[in-house]
Amino acid sequence: MVGFKNRYMVMEVFIDPNRELAVEDPIILTQFNVSKAIKDSILVNFGECGMASSLGSFQVKYVNPITKLCIIRASREEHQKVWSAITLVTSIGNCPVLFNLLDLSGCIRACKTAAMKCEESKFEQYRIVGRENLPVDVTQRMQNYVEKIKLLEN
Template sequence: MVHFKNRYMVMEVFIDASRGEADPVILTQFNITKVIRDSIQLNFGECGLAASLGSLQLKYVNPLTKICIIRVSREDHQKVWAAITMVRNIGKIPVSFNLLDVSGEWIIVFDAL
């Protein structure tokens, strides 16, 4: 039996509401997953999206603290990290992502929170 090796990335989302619309975006699992998938497809193409789509999963989102935890395979975590770095907006609101921690275990991720 083969063990599936994961990487968990703890990301903080900075929302610049002063440069966007009057109504800031609410962070949801759907919003963040959509912009990550769109960024992977834009920067790495269909093949890059297909390779990372099987393991990409948003495990935790807190709209108050703007922290999210993303699970991805060990082989694709640098590609997903690069794609997340290139995300500039969610909807019409300018955002930026800050990587707080990368870990191979789910339990250790909560130490960064």
């Protein structure tokens, strides 16, 4: 028996790239928000047939609203369609966004490794950019998100 072949994409989300850096983000990224935006983009750009073929194994596996990193799973046959739809997403809610692909892999283990490296460097950057005195709850939430990455499985 052969299992489903999937592709995993580690994506970085840039929220409203024209805004001031000091302003807080207008939305909180969640798996639901990201998934809905991608599904809407697939529907608009590829129609109902493209939507039906893409949703077989499509899933937003992980989203970190602190570092704006997410992991998305798509079937091997449809990952290019999903990737195309992701690049065509212009907003989540009413907030303009851009997606940047950081890593594309065929197994969850390689994806977890790439995501861990990105999380560490992005959180260090988050600390440096004027937020040295982070509240304890932000650091604790970040540790919880890192634990979620470690527990990811198919």
